[in-house]
Amino acid sequence: MSGFQKLFSDVALWTWRRSRWIHRRGVAAFSSCKPKVCVVGSGPAGFYTAQHLMKARRDVEVDIYERLPVPFGLVRFGVAPDHPEVKNVINTFTQTAKHARCSFYGNVNVGKDVSVQELQQAYHAVILSYGAEGNRRLGIPGEDLADVYSAKDFVGWYNGLPSCRELSPDLSCETAVILGQGNVALDVARILLSPTDILKKTDIAQPALEALMESKIRRVLIVGRRGPMQVACTIKELREMVKLPGARAEMLPSDFEGVPEALPGLPRPRKRLTELLLKAALELPTKEEQERRSKASRSWGLRFFRSPVLVLPNSDGTGTAAVRLAVNKLEGSGEAARAVLTDEVEDVTCGLVISSVGYKSVLIDPSVPFDSGKAIVPNKLGRVQQAPGLYCSGWLKTGPTGVIATTMNNSFDTARSLLEDVDSGKLDMSAAKPGAQSIRTLLEKRGVKPVTFSDWEKIDSVEMKRGESVGKPREKLLTVENMLEEAWA
Structure with a gap:
């Protein structure tokens, strides 16, 4: 092969390799x-x-x-x-x-x-x-009453979402009911029951913090249509509820019938979650835990095998007095188990209902x-x-x-x-x-x-400075108008 031919061949090979690399x-x-x-x-x-x-x-x-x-x-x-x-x-x-x-x-x-x-x-x-x-609706009578909120809007309220700024939920009742048992439901329950000394060190929206400081809610029930072995939350969120300062778990032992026997056959993540539930619901607490629970002024509980069928109005017909729950039975087993309504119902007195059945x-x-x-x-x-x-x-x-x-x-x-x-x-x-x-x-x-992003950084800087002055990581601006004012200052 001549030098020219070799050069031509090398160039061709290089070109082919480069085209392959480019591809x-x-x-x-x-x-x-x-x-x-x-x-x-x-x-x-x-x-x-x-x-x-x-x-x-x-x-x-x-x-x-x-x-x-x-x-x-x-x-x-x-x-x-x-x-x-x-x-x-x-x-x-x-x-x-x-x-x-x-x-x-x-x-x-x-x-x-x-x-x-x-x-x-x-x-x-x-x-x-x-x-x-958007919000998924419950599709039941009474869900448009005052004091019935979607979890999406309630979360938006305490997180400073501008469209939820004027939510102003009434927290003067003793019992709140959350419909749904996913992580968002547990987040809402935790925020409702957390000591405000903890919350005031977070970036929670100031109006929400002030409302929670005046809150009279002492009991939160978290309702699900299926059983303990189908609960939708993760172990991290459940563990936080179990260890929540100033709060104790109150479960119904009847909700856990047959669960200990089924435990060995569960997949590992589900097994660990169910073990934690069983511990909170059925195990005799240690002396230290007994003492902690006896001092707790607030309580929470997961209620299983229940589906909401009606929100009952208060005496003036505008607010919420109670939620009616149908008792379910399960058909099938494991993750595929399906909740079927029975004729049995029970009314739970409450002044606040939060629907946590999903975003849309x-x-x-x-x-x-x-x-x-x-x-x-x-x-x-x-x-x-x-x-x-x-x-x-x-x-x-x-x-x-x-x-x-x-x-x-x-x-x-x-x-x-x-x-x-x-x-x-x-x-x-x-x-x-x-x-x-x-x-x-x-x-x-x-x-x-x-x-622009540099405009956002101006907003960010203002919020961080506002937070620093009150011992919080951030104090959010709560209106689009205020955000734009700082962005373009």
């Missing part, structure tokens, strides 16, 4: 355009999706749009104030938002200020990650396919059906299930689907897209001024 790295072989991706929603799903896209491809640019002036979604407005460690993911999200190839646009209401179709014209791909901001996604734009029965966007691995270039992640994709780590994994899956579509040519990359440039022009014409 593996995900740099589209079909176009030299930089993929411009829009993410709608700045909660965990939105940030995790953006993070994975930018990590996997060195040329992708991501813009995140958020309805509120502040980012982080349920990490800010859903995580309990006494769980600051869960909020540490904000540090990772901040790194993503400050990345050179990522931009944040708060105060932009997609579906109102700008349509999804307009976003699709400006970007190669649009990912809907705006979560579940809502449709924000009529152009987006939506399954109203399941309250999700119909999708396959995050690809929205019959809508090329449109994707979804998080609770909008799966329904309101799992914890932040679950959302992370399903968001990464959506990002991978999008990247596969770039590589395969399924996603149209034939032309460059203007991205945020054209959207900013549209918004300006419509009188909408976005909040």
